[in-house]
Every structure is written in structure tokens, then in C-alpha cells.
Amino acid sequence: MDAINGTSAKTATLNIGDKSWELPILDGTIGPQVVDIGKLYGQTGMFTYDPGFTSTASCESQITYIDGDEGVLLYRGYPIEQLAEDGDFLETCYLLLYGELPTAAQKADFDYRVTRHTMVHEQMSRFFHGFRRDAHPMAVMVASVGALSAFYHDSTDISDPQQRMIASVRMIAKMPTLAAMAYKYTIGQPFVYPQNELDYASNFLRMCFSVPCEEYKVNPVLSRAIDRIFTLHADHEQNASTSTVRLAGSSGANPFACIAAGIACLWGPAHGGANEAALKMLGEIGSVERIPEFIKRAKDKNDPFRLMGFGHRVYKNYDPRAKIMQKTCHEVLGELGIKDDPLLDIAVELERIALQDEYFVERKLYPNIDFYSGITLRALGFPTSMFTVLFALARTVGWIGQWKEMIEDPGQRIGRPRQLYTGAPARDYVPIARRK
Numbered sequence: 001m002d003a004i005n006g007t008s009a010k011t012a013t014l015n016i017g018d019k020s021w022e023l024p025i026l027d028g029t030i031g032p033q034v035v036d037i038g039k040l041y042g043q044t045g046m047f048t049y050d051p052g053f054t055s056t057a058s059c060e061s062q063i064t065y066i067d068g069d070e071g072v073l074l075y076r077g078y079p080i081e082q083l084a085e086d087g088d089f090l091e092t093c094y095l096l097l098y099g100e101l102p103t104a105a106q107k108a109d110f111d112y113r114v115t116r117h118t119m120v121h122e123q124m125s126r127f128f129h130g131f132r133r134d135a136h137p138m139a140v141m142v143a144s145v146g147a148l149s150a151f152y153h154d155s156t157d158i159s160d161p162q163q164r165m166i167a168s169v170r171m172i173a174k175m176p177t178l179a180a181m182a183y184k185y186t187i188g189q190p191f192v193y194p195q196n197e198l199d200y201a202s203n204f205l206r207m208c209f210s211v212p213c214e215e216y217k218v219n220p221v222l223s224r225a226i227d228r229i230f231t232l233h234a235d236h237e238q239n240a241s242t243s244t245v246r247l248a249g250s251s252g253a254n255p256f257a258c259i260a261a262g263i264a265c266l267w268g269p270a271h272g273g274a275n276e277a278a279l280k281m282l283g284e285i286g287s288v289e290r291i292p293e294f295i296k297r298a299k300d301k302n303d304p305f306r307l308m309g310f311g312h313r314v315y316k317n318y319d320p321r322a323k324i325m326q327k328t329c330h331e332v333l334g335e336l337g338i339k340d341d342p343l344l345d346i347a348v349e350l351e352r353i354a355l356q357d358e359y360f361v362e363r364k365l366y367p368n369i370d371f372y373s374g375i376t377l378r379a380l381g382f383p384t385s386m387f388t389v390l391f392a393l394a395r396t397v398g399w400i401g402q403w404k405e406m407i408e409d410p411g412q413r414i415g416r417p418r419q420l421y422t423g424a425p426a427r428d429y430v431p432i433a434r435r436k
């Protein structure tokens with residue numbers, strides 16, 4: 001069967017010197033084929049070498065598919081545009097976890113199960129008080145999610161399918177509560193308990209923005225917007241943080257600890273931290289007139305500055321999520337009566353100029369999901385430091401779904417990459433008295 005851009009050959013021939021080996025070629029449902037090199041070292045005594053995994057498939061998965069050249073993103077085969085438009089985040093969570101869209105009864109049951117796991121152990125609130133108030137909320141999230149391992153011993157036996165699903169539902173349910181607590185703690189306001197009669201996104205907005213002194217009314221347009229933003233961020237194949245979760249999980253670590261590892265990885269500015277960095281960059285540019293100066297810096301190899309929110313390892317076309325995020329940004333600003341947001345003007349003009357510039361065109365650098373998310377989240381009332389926390393909240397379902405898929409894979413083994421060693425050859429110890 002010819003996979004797209006593939007070959008009908010079933011093996012690849014590797015010739016080294018006068019020897020040759022046949023390596024199996026495996027087909028996916030769609031997308032690039034793979035050459036199975038699992039036995040290469042045993043056969044040839046050689047490793048492959050691919051820092052950054054630019055040409056390496058680390059696993060087989062049935063959850064998410066990206067066609068970077070076409071700018072396509074599918075969750076279990078469904079296009080992100082349709083899920084973001086017609087579904088809601090918990091429906092996407094069900095789809096990612098179970099593999100199929102839920103019936104009305106299944107959706108109602110799933111919503112019910114998630115809603116009833118939204119509270120955290122009361123002692124978790126004391127855990128927060130060990131932090132300085134100015135701690136970055138991502139530091140708080142790494143620590144508090146890892147700390148969940150200390151509270152939920154009845155869902156850490158990863159060999160029990162029941163416990164794996166309870167842990168998955170608990171993670172999805174408790175992330176908004178912990179994220180809201182991290183936010184409230186930094187602004188010195190009391191924690192707000194979840195309300196079971198609210199939907200997932202509305203509950204989160206209320207836990208973040210309500211205060212004891214007055215009733216909080218959820219704005220349905222804003223709640224729908226944040227729900228859609230969660231759907232856009234839910235999963236994305238084997239990105240750096242998902243690969244971190246898989247590697248941590250491959251040792252048998254409990255799911256809470258694995259998600260904490262994923263949060264730590266997502267924090268980096270090259271990954272999930274880019275939404276925070278992109279907004280800071282727009283603020284640093286400050287005016288449309290200064291855009292050419294920053295475009296020049298982004299192209300200068302001697303300048304570490306990069307256009308944050310631009311470029312992607314896989315997308316060599318427009319990130320489909322960025323288009324939906326841009327539309328959501330306009331919706332939110334419109335609902336809030338924000339006529340002209342100077343940062344949005346800079347973002348739109350920066351995008352226009354970059355997409356015409358040879359440097360970006362040649363390297364197929366387009367806006368990614370982080371380019372417009374910061375402006376939207378800021379308009380919704382979140383401080384910059386909470387942007388990556390919201391990314392982590394939404395990506396938790398992707399992480400836990402990929403973790404579950406890995407644990408349930410009968411061929412699963414601990415991940416243990418090898419290396420190209422270029423250090424010192426073997427040499428004898430020299431006592432300190434004899435060192436020069």
C-alpha cells in the first residue's frame with residue numbers, strides 16, 4: 001500500500017562497507033512511513049544519530065495527527081477546526097481518552113465524573129502557603145501537581161485500568177482548581193471552591209475571578225472562548241512535553257509525577273512558555289514603527305532574539321490553531337468592547353510583514369498557536385505569568401491520554417536513548433598530589 005509520499009517497498013536496504021541489511025518499512029494510516037531500526041544496533045553495532053528527533057518517530061500512536069506541510073491537525077481523525085467550532089473541551093477530552101466521540105449519555109456521564117473530581121484535598125491549600133506570593137505560577141503548578149501523588153494513593157497503581165482512568169479523570173478535573181489556586185495565591189485573594197452546577201470553563205473563570213464580596217456572573221461568550229482555547233491546546237503528537245511525560249511514564253512513575261514532568265518541560269520559552277514570551281515581545285516592540293528593527297534582529301544570526309510565537313518544528317504552513325486563536329481573539333476583544341488593542345495592531349502588522357519577508361518565507365516560518373493566545377488571555381483578565389499555566393491545564397488531557405496509550409501498549413519498555421560519545425577515552429586516576 002502506498003502511504004502518502006511513501007513507497008510500496010516493504011524494506012529499506014542499508015549498505016555499510018561490503019555489508020548490507022534489510023530494515024522493515026512500516027506504514028501508518030496516513031502520513032510518513034517509518035524505517036524500523038529497533039534491531040539496527042544488534043545487527044550493525046551502530047546507533048542512529050538524531051538530536052532533537054527531527055527525523056525520528058519515538059512511538060506508534062492513534063491519538064493525534066499533524067500534517068505540517070498542509071497545516072492539518074486531527075484529534076482521533078477529527079479536524080481541529082470542527083472540534084473547536086462545534087464541540088466543547090470535555091467532549092474533546094472524552095475523544096482523546098476513549099478514541100470516539102461520546103454519545104449524549106456518555107458525555108453526560110463523563111461531565112458528571114469530571115465535575116465530581118474538581119475539589120482537591122483540603123491540605124493541598126496549606127501546600128501553596130509555602131511559596132512566596134511572587135512565585136511564578138508555573139513553579140507552583142510543577143510542585144502542586146507532583147504533590148498530588150502524595151494524596152491519591154488509590155489511583156497510582158498503573159497496572160490497574162480502573163485506577164489509570166480514575167487518575168486521568170482526576171488530573172483533568174483538578175488542573176483548573178490548582179491553576180486557579182496558583183493564580184489566587186499570587187494576588188493574595190482567597191481560594192474559590194469549584195461549583196458543580198457550572199460547566200468546566202465557567203467553573204475555571206469563576207474560581208479565578210470571583211471574590212467573596214460579590215456575586216460573579218460568568219460571561220457565556222468569554223466562557224465559550226476559553227473552552228475553545230482549551231480544545232486548541234489539548235494535544236499535539238509527540239511534542240517536547242508529551243515526550244517528557246511518555247519517557248517519565250516508561251519507568252513506571254505514577255501519572256501525577258509524569259504530568260508534573262510535562263509541566264516543567266512545557267514551561268520553556270521554546271515550547272509552551274512562548275505565549276508568555278510572545279506577549280512580552282509585542283510589548284517590547286511597543287509600536288508598529290519599530291517592527292522592522294525587530295524583524296532585522298530576528299534574522300541576525302548573532303542576535304539570540306527570535307520572533308516568539310513564530311515557527312514550528314512540524315508546521316511548515318500556518319498552524320491551524322493560530323487561525324482559530326486569531327478569530328477567538330477578535331471575538332473576545334469585541335465582547336469586551338476593546339476597540340483597538342495596540343498589541344493586537346502590532347501582532348497583525350508583524351505577521352503581515354513577516355509573511356512577506358524572504359527569510360521567513362524561505363524557512364516556512366508562520367505564526368503558531370502562541371502568537372495570538374497571549375493577547376486573548378490578557379484581554380480575558382489573566383496576567384502574563386498565567387498564560388503557560390492555561391496551556392498546561394489544557395494539555396493535561398493530551399499528556400494523560402498519551403501516557404495511558406503508552407502504558408497500555410503491550411510492547412512498552414523503558415525509554416533509554418543511546419549517544420555518540422566524544423569525551424575522553426579510558427585513562428587512569430591521578431592522585432591529587434601528582435596533578436600539575
Ligand code: SDX
Pocket residue numbers: 235236238239240269270271272274298299305306307308309310311312313314363365368369370
Ligand atoms: C509550541 O512541538 C509542538 O507541537 C509544540 C507546540 C505544541 O502544541 O505542543 O506546538 C507548542 O511549542 C509552539 C512553538 C512555540 N515556540 C515559539 O514560538 C518560540 C519561537 N520559535 C522557535 O524557537 C522555533 O521556531 C521552534 C523552537 C518552535 C522550532 O525550532 P526548530 O524546529 O528547531 O527550528 P530551528 O530552530 O532549526 O529553525 C530553523 C530556522 C533557523 O534558521 P537557520 O539556522 O536555518 O538560518 O528558522 C529560524 C532558525 O534561526 N527560526 C526563526 C524562528 N524560528 C526558527 N527565526 C526567527 N524567529 C523564529 N521564531
